[in-house]
Amino acid sequence: MEYIDDNKLNLRLYIALNRCQQTVLKKSQETLKKNNLTVSQFDVLEILYYMGDLKVGEIIERSLSTIGNISLVIDNLVKLSLVEKKKGEKDRRITYVSLTEKGRKKIEKVLPERLGDLDRIMEPLEAKDKRNLIMLLQKLGLN
Numbered sequence: 001m002e003y004i005d006d007n008k009l010n011l012r013l014y015i016a017l018n019r020c021q022q023t024v025l026k027k028s029q030e031t032l033k034k035n036n037l038t039v040s041q042f043d044v045l046e047i048l049y050y051m052g053d054l055k056v057g058e059i060i061e062r063s064l065s066t067i068g069n070i071s072l073v074i075d076n077l078v079k080l081s082l083v084e085k086k087k088g089e090k091d092r093r094i095t096y097v098s099l100t101e102k103g104r105k106k107i108e109k110v111l112p113e114r115l116g117d118l119d120r121i122m123e124p125l126e127a128k129d130k131r132n133l134i135m136l137l138q139k140l141g142l143n
Helices: 006-034 039-051 056-062 067-079 101-122 127-142
Strands: 083-087 095-099
Touching: 006 039, 006 101, 039 056, 039 067, 039 083, 039 095, 039 101, 056 067, 056 095, 067 083, 095 101
Parallel strands: none
Antiparallel strands: 083 095
């Protein structure tokens, strides 16, 4: 077996993680593209679907988007009539975001398709492999 020092091994792992992430993202975007949604827009709709009305800051904490990007994403969802923004009743500085009926219908249509995509993408892995991979990635992310 060829000796691989830590630097080379770390680089190989970094490349493998990036390639995997790019492949999964590309394969999982097909349904979203077909439904005229970006990954970030879908993330916001999904978060609101499961969590209910949230402050913009809470969406930022739960989303995969950057802080600068999320405001634009929300504004675009407002333009599409999929979400609405409301000022807080007690504190007008706080903005809440909620799904509209159109947004609820959209996420209820797209979510099962998205979950089907993820099933197909993750099919090569057994359940125990998925749990182990989650544990390892969390370990790496918390380091």
